[in-house]
Amino acid sequence: EVQLVESGGGLVKPGGSLRLSCAASGFAFSPYTMNWVRQAPGKGLEWVSCISSSNINIYYADSVKGRFTISRDNAKSSVYLQMNSLRAEDTAVYYCARERDPGGNGPDYWGQGTLVTVSS
């Protein structure tokens, strides 16, 4: 069974940093592109970033470019999101999501999310 478990969320002050982790299990992790998607309280879904299997292709939403860094460790079946210079508008549930197949083509499995609150 595919499982994605996010961790690392919490309360942080504006300008602060946080590192999210997503631990994957139940599938061969290394070939799959992985995504981070977020959802502000009461709002819709916003794609944040993705990283391909061998780190060759990395993309970011304009709203986080230059502040967030995605990375992965295939040996640990994990993907990470380093978030710096956090702003109130980054407050959201952050989901880790796997692409449907190793070639890409949109997320299929999602974790349950981890809440990030940016507030003084």
Added chain:
Amino acid sequence: AIQMTQSPSSLSASVGDRVTITCRASQGIRNDLDWYQQKPGDAPKLLIYDISILQGGVPSRFSGSGSGTDFTLTITSLQPEDFATYYCLQHYIYPYTFGQGTKVEI
């Protein structure tokens, strides 16, 4: 970035109704269009990918159609467990973009 315009933003329906949700892309996205269902407190769940292919385990009352820039999610005979928020997603080009969501309420 490709804009995804989803409508309506909400709708009221009854059990047994036929429901249609539309999504329009600001440019052609081939068949790179998925639909997700999200219930309060839960992660999104993939319903349909590549316009019309049902994800495993999804009931056949869900269907998708469309081409180019205009796409539709249809739920025939709405069931109590279908009351949720639905999102379209284009994965044709990065950044991926979602529609604003459609809340299906009683």
